[in-house]
Amino acid sequence: MSSPVDPYRDWGAAYVLGSLSPGERREFEGHLPGCPECSGDVASFAGVPGILSAVPRDRALDLLEPEGEADEPPAAVFSGLVAAERSRRWRARILVAAALVVAALTGAAVALAVRPAAPDTVVAAPPPAPDVAMHQTVPSPVTATVQLVDEPWGTRIEVLCSYAVPDGPPPPVFAYSLHVVAADGTSASVATWTAGPGSTTRPVATTELGRSDITGIEIRLVQKDLVLLRVTF
Template sequence: MSDDVYSDWDAAYVLGALSAEERGEYERHLAECPSCAAALAELAGIPGLLATVPAEEAIRETPRPIPVPDTLWPRMLRSARRRRLRTRAAIGGGAVLVAAAVAALVFALPTLTAPLPAPAPSSTVAEPVARTVALKPVVPSALRASIRVVSEGWGTRIDMDCSYGLKDGATPGYGGGQQQDFDYAMYVTDARGRSIEVATWSAGPGTSAEPSGTTSLAADQIRLVEVRSTRDGTVLLRTSL
C-alpha cells in the first residue's frame, strides 16, 4: 500500500478533513482496494475512543511526555501532513512528469509493433450496501434528520442530513434563542447497549449540516442511531436499525 496515492487518506477521512468530492473519491477507491479498507478499519474506532477522554484530561499538562503507539494519533497527524505536502509537490512536479513521459515514449516506439498481451478479465466490484432511514423526534424541537447507513468491508459509515427549521414558531434547534449555535453529537448503540460517539458538529437556526460518522461495528450490530445535545446529553432524535 506504500505506493498507493490513497494510502495517506485514511486518517483525514476518519477526522473529517476530506472535502465532499475527496470523500466520494476515497470511498470508491476503498471498494477496489482491500489494503486501504483494512487500514481504515484500524482507525474507524478512533473518534469513539477520543470521545471517552474527558475535556479536562485532554487539555491538562502532564509532568512528562507519555509515548503514544505509532499506530494511533501520531500516525494520523503524519498522514494528514504528508497528504498536504504531496499535493503541493504534485503541482510543482507536473512538468517533470510530462517530460519524463515523452522521453519514455520516444524510446518505447520500436517495441510498439510487438503484439500486446490479452487484457486480463475484469472483475466486478460490489457496491457498498446502503439504506436511508429518517430519525424520529424524542423531544419537541425544529431539528430534523435522516441518515444513510452504508455497509463497508471495514465496518459502517453513517452519513447524516440534518436541518433546523424555523416554521410555525417552533424552537430553533435545541435550547431556544434565535442566533445561538448549538453543539450536537451522533451516537450509535450496539446490541449490548453500549453507546459510542461517532461524530460531532455545530449548527444554528435555519441551517443544515451533513456530518458523517464511522464505526468498526457492522450495520447489523447497530441497534440505535441518536442525535444528542452535547450540552446536557439530551437525546433529540432517534431511530432503530
C-alpha cells in the first residue's frame, strides 16, 4: 500500500514567503514539529526572501503577466512544486514565488557578469594601542596597566587596576583617582573609584587632550593625594 500524500508537502515555500493566510500559517506551524520533510523544506527556502528583496517591483510584476491568452502556464511548470489536487489559488501562489525567484537569480547573474573587478586594495586597520604597565612610586598591593586610545575628540584612557590581598590584617577599602599629566606639567583628575583587597577594577576615562599631549598617567590615593602608580610617555 502506498503512503498517503502529505497535504502540507508543498507549503514550505509559501510559509517562508509569507503567502499563507493566518489560519494556514497556524495550521502549518502546528504540523512542522512532527514532520522532518516539511521542516527541511522551510530551511531550504530560508534565503529566498533576501534574494527576492533585490528584485525591482516593476520587474517582478512584468514576469507575472500571462503570455498570450492562456490563463495559466502549462501544468509542467508546477509538476515539481504542487501536490496533486491542490486548489487553483494555491497553484497561483507557487507561480508567483517561482517567477520571483527566477527573476532574482537572473538579475544576480547579470549583475555579477557586468560588475567591474574591484582593485586589490587592502586597508590595514591601525594596530591597537598596547597596555602599558604602571610603576609603583611607593610599595603597595595595588598594580595597574593603562591603555591610551586615540579618539576624534581626544583620548580614551582604559585602566586595569588590581588590589592584591596582603599578608596580615586586611586593609580597608580606599578611594583612588586617575590623573592625566599634560605636556605643560599640569595634571587633572579624570576618574575616581573605590577598591578593597582582592578586587579588580577597570576604570575608563576620557580627556580632550590628544595622545601626543599626554606625558603621564598617575593613580593616586585620594585620602592623602599620594601618587601610588605612575607611567610616563
